[in-house]
Amino acid sequence: MAAHERTQFTLDRITGAALPVLAVAGALVVGALLLLMLGVNPFTAYAALFNGALGNVSGITQTLTKATPLLLVGLGICIAFRGGVINIGGEGQIILGAVSASAFAIGFSHWPGWLLLPLTMLAGTLAGLVWGGIPGWLKARMGVNEILSTVMMNQIALQVMNFLLRGPMLDPAQIAAGTNIPQSAALPEAVWLTRLVPRTLFHSGAILAVILAVAVYFLLWRTTIGYRIRAVGLNAAASRYAGIPVSRYVVLSMALSGAFCGLAGAVEVMGVHHRMIEGMSGGYGFSGIVAALFGKLHPLGAIPASAIFGSLLVGADKMQRSVQVPSSLVVALQGLIVLFVVASDLYVRRRSRRRMEERE
Amino acid sequence: MRGIVKRFPGVLACDAVDFDIRRGEVHALLGENGAGKSTLMKILYGLYSHEEGTILLNGEPVSIRTPTDAIELGIGMIHQHFMLVDTLTVTENVALGLPSSRGPLLDLDRVAARIRELSETYRLDVNPDALVWTLAVGERQRVEIIKALYRGAALLILDEPTAVLTPQEVDDLFHILRRMTQDGHSLIFISHKLHEVLNISDRITVLREGKLMGTVPAQGMSRADLARMMVGRDVLLERNRSPVAQGSARLVLENVSALGVTGHESLRGVSLQIHAGEILGVAGVSGNGQRELAEVIAGLRAVTSGWVEMDGLDVTGQAAGERTQTGFAYIPEERMHDGVVREFSVSENLILQDHTRPPYSKGIFLDFAHIAQHSQELVRNFRVKTPGIETPTKSLSGGNIQKLILARELARLPKVLVAAQPTRGVDIGAMEYIHQRLLDQRETGTATLLISEDLDEVLALSDRIAVMYEGRVMDIVKREETSAEELGLLMAGVYPER
Numbered sequence: 001m002a003a004h005e006r007t008q009f010t011l012d013r014i015t016g017a018a019l020p021v022l023a024v025a026g027a028l029v030v031g032a033l034l035l036l037m038l039g040v041n042p043f044t045a046y047a048a049l050f051n052g053a054l055g056n057v058s059g060i061t062q063t064l065t066k067a068t069p070l071l072l073v074g075l076g077i078c079i080a081f082r083g084g085v086i087n088i089g090g091e092g093q094i095i096l097g098a099v100s101a102s103a104f105a106i107g108f109s110h111w112p113g114w115l116l117l118p119l120t121m122l123a124g125t126l127a128g129l130v131w132g133g134i135p136g137w138l139k140a141r142m143g144v145n146e147i148l149s150t151v152m153m154n155q156i157a158l159q160v161m162n163f164l165l166r167g168p169m170l171d172p173a174q175i176a177a178g179t180n181i182p183q184s185a186a187l188p189e190a191v192w193l194t195r196l197v198p199r200t201l202f203h204s205g206a207i208l209a210v211i212l213a214v215a216v217y218f219l220l221w222r223t224t225i226g227y228r229i230r231a232v233g234l235n236a237a238a239s240r241y242a243g244i245p246v247s248r249y250v251v252l253s254m255a256l257s258g259a260f261c262g263l264a265g266a267v268e269v270m271g272v273h274h275r276m277i278e279g280m281s282g283g284y285g286f287s288g289i290v291a292a293l294f295g296k297l298h299p300l301g302a303i304p305a306s307a308i309f310g311s312l313l314v315g316a317d318k319m320q321r322s323v324q325v326p327s328s329l330v331v332a333l334q335g336l337i338v339l340f341v342v343a344s345d346l347y348v349r350r351r352s353r354r355r356m357e358e359r360e
Numbered sequence: 361m362r363g364i365v366k367r368f369p370g371v372l373a374c375d376a377v378d379f380d381i382r383r384g385e386v387h388a389l390l391g392e393n394g395a396g397k398s399t400l401m402k403i404l405y406g407l408y409s410h411e412e413g414t415i416l417l418n419g420e421p422v423s424i425r426t427p428t429d430a431i432e433l434g435i436g437m438i439h440q441h442f443m444l445v446d447t448l449t450v451t452e453n454v455a456l457g458l459p460s461s462r463g464p465l466l467d468l469d470r471v472a473a474r475i476r477e478l479s480e481t482y483r484l485d486v487n488p489d490a491l492v493w494t495l496a497v498g499e500r501q502r503v504e505i506i507k508a509l510y511r512g513a514a515l516l517i518l519d520e521p522t523a524v525l526t527p528q529e530v531d532d533l534f535h536i537l538r539r540m541t542q543d544g545h546s547l548i549f550i551s552h553k554l555h556e557v558l559n560i561s562d563r564i565t566v567l568r569e570g571k572l573m574g575t576v577p578a579q580g581m582s583r584a585d586l587a588r589m590m591v592g593r594d595v596l597l598e599r600n601r602s603p604v605a606q607g608s609a610r611l612v613l614e615n616v617s618a619l620g621v622t623g624h625e626s627l628r629g630v631s632l633q634i635h636a637g638e639i640l641g642v643a644g645v646s647g648n649g650q651r652e653l654a655e656v657i658a659g660l661r662a663v664t665s666g667w668v669e670m671d672g673l674d675v676t677g678q679a680a681g682e683r684t685q686t687g688f689a690y691i692p693e694e695r696m697h698d699g700v701v702r703e704f705s706v707s708e709n710l711i712l713q714d715h716t717r718p719p720y721s722k723g724i725f726l727d728f729a730h731i732a733q734h735s736q737e738l739v740r741n742f743r744v745k746t747p748g749i750e751t752p753t754k755s756l757s758g759g760n761i762q763k764l765i766l767a768r769e770l771a772r773l774p775k776v777l778v779a780a781q782p783t784r785g786v787d788i789g790a791m792e793y794i795h796q797r798l799l800d801q802r803e804t805g806t807a808t809l810l811i812s813e814d815l816d817e818v819l820a821l822s823d824r825i826a827v828m829y830e831g832r833v834m835d836i837v838k839r840e841e842t843s844a845e846e847l848g849l850l851m852a853g854v855y856p857e858r
Binding site: 222223224225227228230231234235237238239240241242243244245 | 658660679680681682684685690692697698699700701702703704708712713715716721724725726
């Protein structure tokens with residue numbers, strides 16, 4: 001390869017790294033237009049958003065607290081995408097992970113904390129693993145489109161939760177008081193995750209998530225398992241010839257992806273709510289996909305990406321309060337960012353393909 | 361065309377190229393892949409713009425920005441991949457995109473009449489009412505020629521027109537081309553097949569790496585002369601095949617049938633044996649079961665009947681991975697699709713089958729030191745041109761990707777090798793090298809199945825040649841006892857009279 005091609009190669013890498021930043025900038029510009037249409041000065045609005053998310057300790061801790069489940073889900077999404085499958089079932093996997101973890105912790109609350117805490121996490125992880133593994137298996141065995149099956153399984157998970165929180169898992173205190181708010185009893189304190197900053201919700205799950213991000217990086221790029229996941233995801237035909245059991249790795253990618261979402265659910269109840277409540281999944285199952293895409297589907301890229309999305313979520317609330325903008329604008333903003341990231345990615349890919357074709 | 365310059369990012373595709381064509385001549389444009397011949401012609405046909413230089417037609421400078429401009433100036437192009445709508449008739453295809461002589465109403469009967477006329481003049485033998493999908497490849501090509509003639513092409517560019525034809529069809533095409541030149545048409549013939557170029561052309565222009573190497577009269581040139589111009593050094597056209605003592609049967613197929621991609625039976629009772637130290641060539645027009653044959657042997661396609669034996673072991677039920685572990689190697693036809701993971705680095709692709717085995721991994725952890733060492737060694741031994749072993753495979757040239765696959769497969773010291781179209785789209789240098797490697801393998805006792813659409817390649821390398829037609833092996837003949845003519849008839853499904 002000649003020198004100029006090598007320069008081209010490095011150049012591509014630089015633009016590749018700069019693209020997400022440009023995508024955010026582009027989304028903010030379009031978002032500013034939306035704000036103008038709402039009759040709001042975009043600068044004041046963005047200032048409120050920024051200050052709300054990062055302006056003080058409270059904002060920063062809230063941002064990081066929201067970033068934690070985003071990162072865990074994002075890691076799961078990375079694995080699925082790398083394995084060539086798409087997991088839209090994060091919501092359901094989070095819910096079932098949280099339900100299982102809560103049920104386990106409440107059911108075995110007399111167990112010693114050093115044992116109960118990891119097992120509670122494990123219970124959530126396994127629930128997600130199964131819930132993600134099922135669509136993986138359906139795809140591998142019967143060619144069922146995993147996008148459809150995971151979306152449908154979100155609904156099933158939601159109804160399972162509704163049933164449990166209104167029946168078997170309903171907090172006895174709620175029954176006694178006759179209020180019947182659908183939530184579980186409080187989890188035993190032994191499984192509460194340490195609060196890292198006093199009087200905030202910021203908990204040690206964030207540290208776990210970052211450690212796992214590094215672990216996922218190692219899994220994907222340093223082990224034979226990750227090598228196979230990536231090979232299958234990129235080229236199933238070549239993998240099959242090379243002797244890699246393709247369908248087994250499809251199931252594995254989905255199951256691992258679900259496991260991370262299930263863990264996100266467990267960590268969320270253990271670190272933030274300390275009980276199973278309705279709506280605890282908070283759309284993380286979907287926002288996590290955005291965060292993973294924004295991090296270029298790289299587990300380490302997911303760390304800053306989830307922090308940025310966490311800050312967007314927190315800042316949006318503040319922006320809504322201080323300048324009276326509907327916080328759904330932030331959902332639009334998120335969508336714009338995804339649009340810009342994906343579009344820029346497509347652009348780069350098509351450009352390089354065109355270059356190759358022209359060169360023949 | 362004078363002083364044509366075209367740059368692509370990082371590449372000078374045409375470097376001040378001059379090219380001219382006279383009325384009534386066949387002018388061949390010769391060069392390796394990436395030499396710039398297609399680029400030059402796409403400029404002439406208005407598909408690419410050029411940065412410098414001028415195009416003169418009958419002495420007048422012309423500007424050709426789009427294919428429409430080119431067609432108006434009487435320039436036609438026949439692409440390697442035909443541009444026909446399968447579900448329409450020949451007439452409809454020809455009329456497509458042209459204004460009707462009856463305004464908004466169709467004038468298909470007039471078009472059909474004109475097609476018959478053209479078909480008669482040049483003996484193209486095309487039925488205007490036939491649906492395109494029912495036509496054979498050679499016929500479709502003639503439809504393309506009619507399309508261009510109908511649009512009034514006086515200058516016709518033919519991009520590798522013989523690549524998909526049997527030898528007989530090539531002869532037919534050449535007859536047609538000669539009639540067209542007698543009629544005053546000018547033809548530009550793009551090819552890299554030297555004997556065809558010598559056979560049909562009046563003059564030959566050779567390009568190398570975007571530069572004009574020269575324009576010479578075909579008369580008095582030899583294949584070796586042309587090859588030297590193309591590559592810039594002497595090229596060995598004949599392969600040195602030393603006699604090798606053949607051993608026991610390494611690969612045995614017994615009455616094997618299999619379904620094709622479309623679900624139809626594409627392999628019908630194929631039986632063959634390949635011995636240690638033997639290359640069995642498979643000739644045939646593409647789509648006659650060669651691909652399915654390779655995939656059945658590789659373990660990628662299930663058989664519906666019959667069995668496959670390797671080295672005395674029945675492997676019919678074995679998956680691809682198991683076969684490679686017992687000494688099977690495969691160079692797939694679609695190298696980008698089946699042979700490598702494009703996005704993977706060179707070294708990642710080199711361990712595609714062996715990544716779970718020591719020394720490339722310990723437990724579940726990949727051992728990058730050993731992988732790098734192994735990759736460096738293979739890259740060096742097989743002369744894979746790459747900036748490094750961490751380079752993404754997709755940025756390598758076709759020839760180098762093929763060498764990479766060759767390196768990976770041959771490093772296993774296979775007992776049985778299936779090489780499907782091993783040199784398709786690679787440059788002459790890589791082709792020479794790959795041929796030599798295949799012959800070296802033969803000497804070490806590998807049993808090789810060589811599938812190729814390039815009859816010259818099959819003839820140059822094989823000990824015996826099997827001809828496939830409609831999923832069957834028509835015949836297996838010894839190389840010394842056959843000829844291109846006999847093979848051509850077999851490829852067309854006809855048993856020659858002996």
